[in-house]
Amino acid sequence: GVLGRVRGVWDFRVVKMLIFFFCVPIILGIIFSFVSPLLQYFRFQYLIVFLSLLLSYSVNSLPFFYTSSPRGARVRQLADQNKVASLKLIHQLAPLVFIGFLSWSLFYLLNPQFHREDWKNLAQILKNGKAPIYMILSSSDPLKYYAPELEVRDLRRLGSLGGLGREIIIAKNDVYCTTY
Missing domain, CATH: 1.20.5 (Single alpha-helices involved in coiled-coils or other helix-helix interfaces)
Incomplete structure (x- = not known):
């Protein structure tokens, strides 16, 4: 009777709350991804909890x-x-x-x-350095986000300089910045 209706309303409120906590971060991530490089899978892993709870409510409500x-x-x-x-x-x-x-x-x-990919610390370290920064420009968005004042030069321009006795480090993997 009344208890079932109250429980149904409570369940509906819980489901609405779970949908809110699941959908709003995704929508905000999509909106902010137009301005900054935000839309990456590991930034949304916490949503698995809300997705699992929503799935449990949906399985629980299936008719036999x-x-x-x-x-x-x-x-x-x-x-x-x-x-x-x-x-x-x-x-x-x-x-x-x-x-x-x-x-x-x-x-x-x-x-x-x-x-992984600690671009913020890398930007702090590179701010203190005096050497020019060469990298693939399409991969430099996170660095530009954390340190917009850094001048990032196109890696293709490095070949025209002929080395000039400089130390050149080529990173072949993802960026991992760790200070020990």
Whole structure:
């Protein structure tokens, strides 16, 4: 009766909140990606938690398949019993799953071993240096974002200089900046 309607309203509010927390960061990321290089998969990994919770609500609300055979009443009764048992199990395991998602997400975000592409620290280090910076211009957007005052020169221009006794370092992998 009334409790079911209140629970239905509460479930609807929770689903609306989860959709909000799932969709708004994606929309904001798309909008801000026109100005800065933001739209990369690892920046949105925390949304997996909200996606999983939304999936659990959708699976929980799927109707069971009932047959129209004479055994339909018995099948319906067994399905209802199984649904109640599975709902109890889901409600008991949901906090454990949530804590698992949250702890692994925090572990990924806070563990320095997983920190990659630290353009901010690289920009700080390059600001202190006096040497000219040559790199592929299409890959220099993150550096320009964190240090717009740095002059980044096109790597193709380096060949016309003929080396001139300079030390040239060619990075073949992604940027990893670590200060020890």
